[in-house]
Amino acid sequence: MIRIVAQEVTYVTGAAAETSASQTETARRAVGAGMTEKPQRRRAKPADRRKTLEILFFISPALILIAVFMLLPIIQAVRYSVYNWKGFGPLVDFVGLKNYARVLQNEVFTDAMIHNLIIIGGSIALQLPIGLGIALLLNRKMKVQSLLRTIIFVPYVLSEVIAGVIWFQLLQPQYGVIDTIMSKFGIQGPAQGWLGTPELALWTVLAVLTWKYLGLAVILFLAGLQGVPSELYEAAEIDGASWWQIQRKITIPLLGPTLRTWGFLSMIGSLQLFDMVWILTGGGPANSTTTMASFLVSEGTKRQNFGVAAAASVILFIVALILAVSYQQFVLKRDAQPADERIKAKKVKA
């Protein structure tokens, strides 16, 4: 902040040059022709240097922070991944791609990848229809609509840890509420508990995640629905369309971009799944709920296999990148194209 003031002071001395420069710049922008650009650029040279300094002053703190705490660790992850390193001494035991081979041949990790894929698919398969259904039902004039929205949003704002701890208690075998309520209807819960039975644990985690993140889907869908012009509904109603026809032919197609971007967010979130699994099951029983993230954390922190953990995190990143790029290519492409045209149109106007 002090530095900003200082710059302002230095600016006052060079005010004249600056004003003329910015005026020529606006003029250039207004004319928008390349012909006049050359001589003006030569004249504006000292101001250009100032501008570069300003840009550096504004952008570099953020870039430095990202370089130190994001870029550097990622580069380090790639470096560690080709060494056998337990965290002590220098990196000397170069093993090439052996860590990758170890990770990819480890059934716990390949299963973890499958678990992540199940969570991605399951989250979308559950939250999309349920969320859409709730959003469509709530998208009408209702006195309690904003209250309902707030309530639905509650699980989302809780941390995964808090949600996980509560659900862990609810899901306790026999003494948990869920088993108690079920036994009142004569249904016996699984003997080892929902989270203790390897065949059920992952699906139970998926159910809890659905509870937690359904609210986000509903809120985003509802916001997207606000963007559908009400004239369309009225026109369709005049044409005699039923409520269901209107939803299917007008609302859902127009909601497309919202649904697709929500799917992207959901996918990226599912790939990084860690907190909920760590709280509910710790990856067990018998590794039946291990995710890629929980695998690399336990390799790194519990077993000190930093090389293996690093290889796993590089693989996690590559998987995320492949999924993100292919989602972009196959699903989001349709949204990107009109956006590009819009940008082009804007540029032409300007």
Added chain:
Amino acid sequence: MSATVAAGPQHTPTQARRAKKRARNQGGNVVVYAIALVVVALTLGPVLYGILGGFRSNAQLAENPAGLPAPWVLDNYLGVLKNPDFWQYAMNSAMIAVITTVIVVVLGIMAAYPLARYQFRMREPIFMVFVLGLLFPATVAIVPLFILITRDLHMGNTWWGVALPQAAFALPMTVVILRPFLMALPQELEEAAQLDGASRIGFFWRILLPLSSPGMVTVGVLAFVGSWNAYLLPLLLLQGDMRTLPLGVADYSSEHSADTAGVFAFTALAMIPALIFFLAMQKRIVNGLQGAVKG
């Protein structure tokens, strides 16, 4: 929904339309309210059960897990409120969240300003750095990050050690949300400020900052929520007295697993202040998420 299907005669469009509108608003509503009630029960049920569970004794919970408090017991909540650890965790969570938020908002708006309103050659490439940053979750870099912070920077078990990387990973989203926000401010404002003799920095300081405060509040709330709820990074970096609330809740629930009522009380108290704050800021959070969705 069947009530809405009834197709009126087409020669009296306004009448038919009104009739249908009425049908849509009334006929459907019973079903809608019923479904809404189920959704509300499923959504709030577990949360309320946790809060109410804190008002019961372990004996009550064991006897009838699905019951209501009878009589209401305050000991669990009082016990947590008298527990200095709880306040220490809350303090750590709050400080880390505040530091993270301040860094994110200040550096974010600074970086977004030239990316939005300066014309220069490297503008789009630099912006792409931030966009690509969105693709790197903290999880990917967590192990080297742990080594960097504890061994190289000696910031393990400190507020800053958690806040700085959290801010770094929150910055891409912040810049991506703020840039279009700053771009949308009319060019005329900048020109008018220049005519009045303001520099670009003067414009930033006196005009752009006040005008973009809604955007800054949005990204600030998102950063705060993210930090408050964070688990993985604090889990690796913080121990003992420096733990945050999520760590405290998780550890309490595994250390005192026999004391279910106590776990409920601890969890409920950990969530209530955050719940109130986040619900008050609900609009900002949603706006921010939508902004991110729209890019």
